[in-house]
Amino acid sequence: xxEVTQTPSHQVxxxxxxxxxxxxxxxxxxxxxxxxxxxxQKVEFLVSFYNNEISEKxxxxxxxxxxxxxxxxxxxxxxRSTKLEDSAMYFCASSETPPGGDSPLHFGNxxxxxxx
Amino acid sequence: SQKIEQNxxxxxxxxxxxxxxxxxxxxxxxxxxxxxRQDPGRGPVFLxxxxxxxxxxxxxxxxxxxxxxLKQSLFHITASQPADSATYLCALNSNxxxxxxxxxxxxxxx
Numbered sequence: 001x002x003e004v005t006q007t008p009s010h011q012v013x014x015x016x017x018x019x020x021x022x023x024x025x026x027x028x029x030x031x032x033x034x035x036x037x038x039x040x041q042k043v044e045f046l047v048s049f050y051n052n053e054i055s056e057k058x059x060x061x062x063x064x065x066x067x068x069x070x071x072x073x074x075x076x077x078x079x080r081s082t083k084l085e086d087s088a089m090y091f092c093a094s095s096e097t098p099p100g101g102d103s104p105l106h107f108g109n110x111x112x113x114x115x116x
Numbered sequence: 117s118q119k120i121e122q123n124x125x126x127x128x129x130x131x132x133x134x135x136x137x138x139x140x141x142x143x144x145x146x147x148x149x150x151x152x153r154q155d156p157g158r159g160p161v162f163l164x165x166x167x168x169x170x171x172x173x174x175x176x177x178x179x180x181x182x183x184x185x186l187k188q189s190l191f192h193i194t195a196s197q198p199a200d201s202a203t204y205l206c207a208l209n210s211n212x213x214x215x216x217x218x219x220x221x222x223x224x225x226x
Contacts (some may be wrong), residue, residue: 004159042218043160043205056213091159099212102167104147107159 002026006092013082013115019079021111023092032052032075033105034067034094036060043091048099049075056099082115089113118143118210124215129196130225135189137220139206145184146208152192154203154219163204164191196224 005024013019025032034046047057049067066078075094081085089112093105119142129135139149145168152160164183166173166189173180179192193200203219 043154043216045213045216048213083118093159099209099214101209102165102213104150104152104162104165105214106162107161109159110157112157 001028002106004092004094004106004108005113007091008111009109010046010112013113015071015115016081018080018086019082019113020092021113023075023077023108024073025075025092025094026106027073029094029106031055031095031098032067032069033099033106034077035093036088037091037110038050038088042081046090047078050098070095078091082113084115085115087115092095118146118208118215120206120208120215120217122204122206124218124219124220126221126223129222131196131198131224132224133196135193135196135200135222135224136203137222139189139191139217141187141208145187146210148181149182149189149206149208150182150214151178152205152207154183155203160205165196198224198226200224 002073007022032049036044045058047061048055068076089110091107091110095103095105097103121140150165151163154160164180166180175193181190201224203221205219206217207214
């Protein structure tokens with residue numbers, strides 16, 4: 001069964017550095033997402049992306065964050081000037097239909113980001 | 117705005133019994149409601165989707181109900197097994213987004 005893959009599985013960075021988290025969504029999916037989960041807390045929506053542009057973003061997704069689909073397969077999340085509170089699991093997901101539609105989200109296994 | 121409530125306390129169930137998890141929402145009934153399973157350190161995995169005009173949906177040992185009058189969905193696992201231990205999340209659509217519950221941790225004891 002096709003799956004969403006994320007790299008790296010664990011990223012350690014120093015405060016103030018930039019990180020890029022990478023994702024390869026399922027190939028025939030058109031809608032892409034980033035979610036964040038701080039340890040022990042709920043899954044939080046960051047951003048959705050369709051047709052090479054952001055379709056929705058949450059309050060968390062401020063100017064520190066950006067997303068890109070640099071080629072036909074990768075979908076990236078860039079976090080500039082990382083802060084300690086950015087430490088979390090970051091999940092990429094994709095779906096066939098628009099956000100909140102009747103097809104489920106397929107998640108990757110996440111990148112654990114640790115900011116020291 | 118739409119809010120979802122799931123029991124934040126862990127649910128302990130004896131192996132072989134039926135586990136029932138609750139998802140309550142506060143405002144309008146969504147067109148779709150979804151249930152996911154999340155294991156520690158892994159991404160959520162889709163289990164079942166139920167539409168607002170469906171009362172019940174089944175998949176193997178899983179059953180989901182949707183009561184728009186009570187604004188509630190129930191998720192049942194029959195003949196529960198220790199391997200069913202995980203956190204179960206419900207999510208519903210709202211304005212072209214998925215709104216997520218905090219999840220309920222289910223522990224099945226042998």
